[in-house]
Amino acid sequence: MQLPKYQLKSGRELLSYEFISQGPKGLIEKRIQFTLLNQEEVYNLAFGDKDPITGEIDDLVVSNNGDSEKVLSTVVSAVYAFCDKHPEASIFALGSTPARTRLYRIGLAKYFDEIKDDFEIYGQLEDQWELFEKGKEYLAFLAQRKLS
């Protein structure tokens, strides 16, 4: 099932992305970045709003533009694009606040059936990882593309 998502722009290495959220609060430019954490091909996934005046990226702001599902779908599509270019990579994701981590968990649970055939997804519980299960309060997430 193709979910609505925004058009992505990216550099040639598909590490940094931009897209524009459209809603009642107008146009909000958002950025997604995959940052290499270590030599084991583990990348951190983060995204936030670009301040139109300063140009800085804020991952704490709540923009409330009425399109959170479309934004999440767009981030998921960026993950697919990134993994298409970097098939050996693993992706780590952690919310900037506990509330955001919970939002990621809800989003993962919602889209789990769509993505479980393509990704091995893990959730962190205190000091260990386990395969992601809906309904559990994970602290962070890790995903790796399944190689066909």
Added chain:
Amino acid sequence: MKTIEELNTSKVPIVIIDKSLDELNDVVLFPEKVEKAKEVIAKVGLPKKIALPQTSVSPITDHGNDPFVVKKVEEAKSFFQKNGLNGLPKSVK
């Protein structure tokens, strides 16, 4: 090349390439999150399926020390010392 139908149904999106965004690759936009991520991984590690082994072994070096390989090499050397190339089929000489 993918067909239109394949592009429409693919989960990999069509991404517009903007070379100016390459400049961001060397800029860590979310340094606190990156540091936090490193802390978590340092503390918890990675799932076993994802974590690479601590030491990576070169297959070539390994085979060089494999007793079976060493034995076969010695047998081959002994054969050539005894027979030279005369023992080989004409197609190989």
